[in-house]
Amino acid sequence: KGLLDDVKARPGLWRQWVQSGEPHTTVLPGGGASPEDADGNDWDNGLNVFQKILLIRAWREEKLLFALTEYVRSQMGKMYTEAPPFDLQRALDDSAPATPIIFILSQGADPMNLLQTFANSHNKKLQTVSLGQGQGENAKKMIDTCRRSGDWAMLQNCHLSKTFMPELENQVAYLAAQQQQLPAAFRLWLTSMPTDFFPVFVLQNSIKLTNEPPTGLRANMIRCYNEIKESELEIFAADETFPECSKEHAYKKMLYALCFFHSVVLERKKFGPLGWNVLYEWNDTDFHVSKQWLQLFLKEQGAVPWESLE
DSSP, X not given: OOHXXXXXHOHHHHHHHHTSSOTTTSOOTTXXXXXXXXXXXXXXXXXXXXXXXXXXXXXXXXXXXXXXXXXXXXXXXXXXXXXXXXXXXXXXXXXXXXXXXXEEOOTTOOOHHHHHHHHHHTTOXXXXXXXXXXXXXXXXXXXXXXXXXXXXXXXXXXXXOGGGXXXXXXXXXXXXXXXXXXOTTOEEEEEEOOOTTSOHHHHHTSEEEEOOXXXXXXXXXXXXXXXXXXXXXXXXXXXXXXXXXXXXXXXXXXXXXXXXXXXXXXXXXXXXXXXXXXXXXXXXXXHHXXXXXXXXXXXXXXXXXXXXXX
């Protein structure tokens, strides 16, 4: 008998599968999950993986992404389901003074803090201009200054300045024409949301990076910890004023709680007004500022200020 007939004949088993927490990993009726399976078709072995995904699409659409992720993992490998680390060093090595590096932005992803930290680690001066109304001349002057001094120039939010895009194309064309005279240390960094008026010439002659926010609580937690340096975890370890490293232990526990909280609010944001009454664009900057405040609280207090932190 067909699938619909089997659902009618064994509604309890199918209801149990549909209402399970993870239907994409739960055995279908007929897979030996209960004695009642013997009374009908073995759908768990009779359907292929893609057909099972179609069932999830029909009955548990909110679990479709998880099912597809599991499908890709089983067919192609785990590496295709996890975003690769955000490798600024590789982008820098592949670039040249006349080759801009473009960050393609997405909601909740802000590479500014990462880039500033990266510049500091290379002893580079990063000059920035956030594009918007009336910032065109400032952007031109900054690029010219950095081009002469060998500093890094950063133009943020190119998508907010449509009128400056022709000038940006001219600037990149000039850099390409003068590449032999440019200081080896000079770099032009750009950030922009996807937009149809961004110059094609600039896109074709640049290195493109994207830093999309990860999907799922676990992936968000992993990303938070990937952005924490080892030295930050040991920030209180060498402080002899705190016996038995009590603050080091407390800091690591609270840092974990902060990472967990940040990951949760990012996930809630995906549910729009159901997640938050007032939409707030939580991003990486919020996390890094909160982390700095946490360190400040612990450094300035003789004991862990639990009441203040709560």
